Every structure is written in structure tokens, then in C-alpha cells.
Amino acid sequence: MTQTYRVTIEPLGKEIDCRSDQSVLDACLRAGVWLPHSCTHGTCATCKAEVLDGEVEHGDASPFALMEFEKNEGKALLCVACPRSDLTIEADVDVDDDVPVHPVEDFTGTVVVLQDIATDIRRVVVELDRDLAFNAGQYMRFEVPGAPGIDRTYSMANVPTEPRHLEFHIRRTPGGICTDGWVFGALQLGDPVRLSGPFGRFVLRTTRPEPxxxxxxxxxxxxxxxxxxxxxxxxxxxxxxxxxxxxxxxxxxxxxxxxxxxxxxxxxxxxxxxxxxxxxxxxxxxxxxxxxxxxxxxxxxxxxxxxxxxxxxxxxxxxxxxxxxxxxxxxxxxxxxxxxxxxxxxxxxxxxxx
Ligand SMILES: Cc1cc2nc3c(=O)[nH]c(=O)nc-3n(C[C@H](O)[C@H](O)[C@H](O)COP(=O)(O)OP(=O)(O)OC[C@H]3O[C@@H](n4cnc5c(N)ncnc54)[C@H](O)[C@@H]3O)c2cc1C
Ligand code: FES
Missing domain, CATH: 3.40.50.80 (Nucleotide-binding domain of ferredoxin-NADP reductase (FNR) module)
Incomplete structure (x- = not known):
């Protein structure tokens, strides 16, 4: 049965709710609490944080990104760690004042452009059910139809001033579940898609004056x-x-x-x-x-x-x-x-x- 736990994020002292089937990072980003992250799939270690109190299930963390001894020291990858009790975590919160925080939300959309633009590369434009606020450089997570629990991430190529039509450039990976199996296979114009976001901190730093x-x-x-x-x-x-x-x-x-x-x-x-x-x-x-x-x-x-x-x-x-x-x-x-x-x-x- 799904339970909801209380997570305290230090050094901010903020408290949020997180379901037992939800990653701590997901709960934070949806609550507007920005924590460092990149891949959101337990691969890059950017979201590594200290669990000061409480129990987590480490989920699908890559053993290269989170070593066994780090788990024993109380570290976790927040993008794949789910709570098993109330938690207190300490994360490396390094908020850039020049980058607005847009809380993560769920969206549905319709595929309105499906275009081969290079060998094994497709442009996919999705018209959303409502506007998305995001920073140039961020990405969305797509649910892969017919593959429960599997999602894949794709970056927006359009600008934030086009908040309803998101453009993606997707490369075919031979044997890939999302690309070979869906985007380059079954996906048709007019198909519905489910996605969430925006994620990521790879964004244009508008206040940096350097070339x-x-x-x-x-x-x-x-x-x-x-x-x-x-x-x-x-x-x-x-x-x-x-x-x-x-x-x-x-x-x-x-x-x-x-x-x-x-x-x-x-x-x-x-x-x-x-x-x-x-x-x-x-x-x-x-x-x-x-x-x-x-x-x-x-x-x-x-x-x-x-x-x-x-x-x-x-x-x-x-x-x-x-x-x-x-x-x-x-x-x-x-x-x-x-x-x-x-x-x-x-x-x-x-x-x-x-
Ligand atoms: C932040 C971010 C943004 C991204 N943005 C884009 C984007 O804009 N455009 C884009 O084209 N891609 C992007 N990607 C990559 C994208 O998310 C997918 O990883 C990619 O499309 C492959 O997905 P897939 O389901 O088709 O392949 P997968 O099914 O994930 O397989 C990928 C490859 O791994 C191999 N593989 C799978 N499991 C194993 C295993 N256990 N052991 C060894 N090999 C294995 C498969 O054979 C295949 O070769 C982004 C990734 C990240 C992290
Ligand atoms: S391991 Fe990459 S964001 Fe969590």
C-alpha cells in the first residue's frame, strides 16, 4: 500500500510530503524545492545526498554512481531513492538566483509534428494541454507507452516563449525501448503522450557577461x-x-x-x-x-x-x-x-x- 512520509530538507529546513512510490527528488521538484540533479535515472550522481535520519529504498541506483560503502554511510541518490519512513536529508542546495525555479508538473499532449530531419533523428513536436514554464536548456520525462514504469528524458529545442508547443530532437538507439520501440516505431501524428517536467539545470545563464x-x-x-x-x-x-x-x-x-x-x-x-x-x-x-x-x-x-x-x-x-x-x-x-x-x-x- 502506498504511504506518505514527511521529508525535511536541510539546510533549508523545508518540509514536504513524499509518497513511498515516489523519489525524494521528484517530490522536492514538484513542491518547488530545487535540488541538484541531471540524469534523474540514478546514473550521474549529481543528486547524491546525505540521509541524516530515516530509511530509504535505494531503487535503481547505478552501482557506479552510488557505491555500497556510500549507502552504508547514509548516502542516497535522491532521483531514485524512495522513503520508507519520515526522513531528514541534507542536500547540496546551491540555488542560482539568476535561474528561475519552475515546479515539475504532469502534462498530456498530442504529437503535431513527426519529421525525419537526419539519419536516425526525428523532430517531434508535442502540443501540450496547457502552457509549460521552463528555462532554455531543460528537459521533460516521457512515459513510454506499453512499458509500465519506464520513462525517458528529452530536451526541449524550442524557446520558453513557445510554452505550448514543445520541440524535441530524438535519435534512434538500435534496440532502444523508447526510440526504436516507440518514437521510430509505433508513434503517429495525433497520438497522445504523457510527460512531466521541466527538469535539469543545464540552462542558459543570462547574467553571465562572457562570450x-x-x-x-x-x-x-x-x-x-x-x-x-x-x-x-x-x-x-x-x-x-x-x-x-x-x-x-x-x-x-x-x-x-x-x-x-x-x-x-x-x-x-x-x-x-x-x-x-x-x-x-x-x-x-x-x-x-x-x-x-x-x-x-x-x-x-x-x-x-x-x-x-x-x-x-x-x-x-x-x-x-x-x-x-x-x-x-x-x-x-x-x-x-x-x-x-x-x-x-x-x-x-x-x-x-x-
Ligand atoms: C538529461 C538527458 C536529456 C536527454 N535528452 C535527449 C534528447 O534531447 N535527444 C535524444 O535523442 N536523447 C536524449 N537523451 C537520451 C534519452 O533519454 C535516452 O536515453 C535515449 O533516447 C535511449 O532511450 P531508449 O529507450 O531508446 O534506449 P534504452 O532502452 O534505454 O537503451 C539504450 C542503450 O542501452 C543498451 N542497454 C539497455 N539496458 C542495458 C543493460 N542493462 N546493459 C547494457 N546495455 C544496456 C541498449 O541496448 C541500448 O543500446 C537524454 C538523456 C538525458 C539523461
Ligand atoms: S543520479 Fe543523476 S540526477 Fe540522480
């Missing part, structure tokens, strides 16, 4: 597109932005014309470097996006960076950025962890902001 480099691998472009469009079209920030967009070949690179148009429209504000690692083509840099970035900058001191994509690409970008004299506090990143990464371990340096 920014934004590095996107594959569908890691989605949250970065939201940030760039928000900065330029909604004048959310006025620093210079340079986008490095990487893919293997032209077939895998999408929305190139969108960014070329933005670069032509905002020549003082935005530069665009599409990169192909396995093909040469006019108008495209040759090489891995991270190698092109490294070649083009003797130093990146004085900038901020946003990185998003598959974990190996994000790791490679972090190495380049730090070698080019960026500090962890200047780097914002989001790894598109999947179930395979969770099984094989994918915990990254806690030094880097998520």
Missing part, C-alpha cells in the same frame, strides 16, 4: 538550440555565442540552414561552425568537433562553455576546455546518458557543473 562557446554532438543540439534562439530572438542575453555542432557526416547533421540564417541575421552576436568528422564538404570544418574547437583557440580564458551530447563526446570536450584554461565553474554540461551508460558506469567529475 560563450556551445558544443553540441548529435541531438545534444536540442537544448543548445533552445539557448541560442532564446539569447538571440528573445534578447535574453547579449554576449557573443559560437556554436560548434558536430556529426560524422552531412547525413547526421541537421538544422544547418537554421543556424546559417541566425548567423547571417545576427553577425555581431552569433557564429556557427558545423563540423564533420568522417566527410569533407565545402562550408564545413573537418574533424571531431572537439579537435576543431582546440585548433581554433589558443586559449578559451574569459569565456563560458556549454556542452551537450553523448558522454564520450562531453568528456572529450571537457578535456579540451580545461586544457584551454577554462575553470569548472565556467563549464556547463549535460550528458545524454542512456541505459547502456548506466549499466557500464558513467559517473563524471563532480568538479564540473551539470
Amino acid at each position: 560563450a562557446v556551445l558544443i553540441a554532438g548529435g541531438t545534444g543540439l536540442a537544448p543548445i538550440m533552445s539557448m541560442i534562439r532564446h539569447a538571440l530572438e528573445n534578447e535574453a542575453s547579449d554576449n557573443h555565442l559560437t556554436l560548434y555542432q558536430g556529426a560524422r557526416s552531412r547525413d547526421f547533421l541537421y538544422d544547418v540552414e537554421v543556424f546559417r540564417r541566425l548567423a547571417a541575421q545576427y553577425p555581431e552576436r552569433f557564429s556557427y561552425r558545423p563540423c564533420l568528422s568522417e566527410e569533407s564538404a565545402d562550408g564545413f570544418a573537418s574533424g571531431l568537433v572537439t579537435d576543431v574547437l582546440a585548433e581554433e583557440h589558443a586559449t578559451l580564458q574569459g569565456r563560458v562553455a556549454y556542452v551537450c551530447g553523448p558522454p564520450p563526446m562531453v568528456d572529450a570536450a571537457l578535456r579540451v576546455l580545461m586544457a584551454k584554461r577554462l575553470f569548472p565553474r565556467d563549464i556547463y554540461r549535460e550528458d545524454f546518458f542512456d541505459a547502456g551508460d548506466k549499466a557500464s558506469g558513467g559517473v563524471k567529475s563532480p568538479l564540473i557543473k551539470r
Whole structure:
């Protein structure tokens, strides 16, 4: 039987209710209490916190993200830990005043666009039942129909000023439950979807004055597109932005014309470097996006960076950025962890902001 427990969050001293079948993080985010998180699937360790009092069920925590000795020391991953008694937790609450907190809510929606935009990449636009308040760069969790208890996370590519129509860029993972099994299989225009959000702290920092480099691998472009469009079209920030967009070949690179148009429209504000690692083509840099970035900058001191994509690409970008004299506090990143990464371990340096 589902029970409800009282959770006290220190050092805030706030108290919220959490059901026994609900993660502590979910309860906090729905109550408007922001706690650090990234993957929301027990993979990245960003939400690791101390359970000062009470019992939790650790749920589906990756053994790479939460070691056995850490459980014994009273640590838990709040995105997958459910209460088994009233709790007191101590979390690393590091609220950025420049990032508004939008409580997580449940939504239903209808698929109104389903478009193949590159090899194995689909644009999916969902019209929601009501407006969603979110920050550029955040993501939603989709329930996967026919797979009870399974959900997957996808980042919005649209801007917060389009609160009713959410755009997603979804890459097919061979054998993947959500993508191969649903988005690239059964999903049709007009289908209903159930989703919740917004989640994540990989968001455009509108108060940072430094020029920014934004590095996107594959569908890691989605949250970065939201940030760039928000900065330029909604004048959310006025620093210079340079986008490095990487893919293997032209077939895998999408929305190139969108960014070329933005670069032509905002020549003082935005530069665009599409990169192909396995093909040469006019108008495209040759090489891995991270190698092109490294070649083009003797130093990146004085900038901020946003990185998003598959974990190996994000790791490679972090190495380049730090070698080019960026500090962890200047780097914002989001790894598109999947179930395979969770099984094989994918915990990254806690030094880097998520
Ligand atoms: C914060 C965040 C935002 C994201 N945003 C996007 C986005 O905007 N666009 C996007 O395309 N993706 C995004 N992702 C990735 C997305 O959430 C899914 O992980 C991805 O689409 C794969 O889902 P799936 O159900 O199709 O595959 P899954 O069923 O999860 O499988 C993924 C891979 O893992 C393998 N696997 C599964 N279980 C195991 C196991 N036990 N052991 C070993 N291997 C296993 C599978 O064979 C497959 O290769 C994001 C991820 C995160 C964390
Ligand atoms: S947010 Fe909990 S482990 Fe990633």
C-alpha cells in the first residue's frame, strides 16, 4: 500500500510530503524545492545526498554512481531513492538566483509534428494541454507507452516563449525501448503522450557577461538550440555565442540552414561552425568537433562553455576546455546518458557543473 512520509530538507529546513512510490527528488521538484540533479535515472550522481535520519529504498541506483560503502554511510541518490519512513536529508542546495525555479508538473499532449530531419533523428513536436514554464536548456520525462514504469528524458529545442508547443530532437538507439520501440516505431501524428517536467539545470545563464562557446554532438543540439534562439530572438542575453555542432557526416547533421540564417541575421552576436568528422564538404570544418574547437583557440580564458551530447563526446570536450584554461565553474554540461551508460558506469567529475 502506498504511504506518505514527511521529508525535511536541510539546510533549508523545508518540509514536504513524499509518497513511498515516489523519489525524494521528484517530490522536492514538484513542491518547488530545487535540488541538484541531471540524469534523474540514478546514473550521474549529481543528486547524491546525505540521509541524516530515516530509511530509504535505494531503487535503481547505478552501482557506479552510488557505491555500497556510500549507502552504508547514509548516502542516497535522491532521483531514485524512495522513503520508507519520515526522513531528514541534507542536500547540496546551491540555488542560482539568476535561474528561475519552475515546479515539475504532469502534462498530456498530442504529437503535431513527426519529421525525419537526419539519419536516425526525428523532430517531434508535442502540443501540450496547457502552457509549460521552463528555462532554455531543460528537459521533460516521457512515459513510454506499453512499458509500465519506464520513462525517458528529452530536451526541449524550442524557446520558453513557445510554452505550448514543445520541440524535441530524438535519435534512434538500435534496440532502444523508447526510440526504436516507440518514437521510430509505433508513434503517429495525433497520438497522445504523457510527460512531466521541466527538469535539469543545464540552462542558459543570462547574467553571465562572457562570450560563450556551445558544443553540441548529435541531438545534444536540442537544448543548445533552445539557448541560442532564446539569447538571440528573445534578447535574453547579449554576449557573443559560437556554436560548434558536430556529426560524422552531412547525413547526421541537421538544422544547418537554421543556424546559417541566425548567423547571417545576427553577425555581431552569433557564429556557427558545423563540423564533420568522417566527410569533407565545402562550408564545413573537418574533424571531431572537439579537435576543431582546440585548433581554433589558443586559449578559451574569459569565456563560458556549454556542452551537450553523448558522454564520450562531453568528456572529450571537457578535456579540451580545461586544457584551454577554462575553470569548472565556467563549464556547463549535460550528458545524454542512456541505459547502456548506466549499466557500464558513467559517473563524471563532480568538479564540473551539470
Ligand atoms: C538529461 C538527458 C536529456 C536527454 N535528452 C535527449 C534528447 O534531447 N535527444 C535524444 O535523442 N536523447 C536524449 N537523451 C537520451 C534519452 O533519454 C535516452 O536515453 C535515449 O533516447 C535511449 O532511450 P531508449 O529507450 O531508446 O534506449 P534504452 O532502452 O534505454 O537503451 C539504450 C542503450 O542501452 C543498451 N542497454 C539497455 N539496458 C542495458 C543493460 N542493462 N546493459 C547494457 N546495455 C544496456 C541498449 O541496448 C541500448 O543500446 C537524454 C538523456 C538525458 C539523461
Ligand atoms: S540526477 Fe540522480 S543520479 Fe543523476
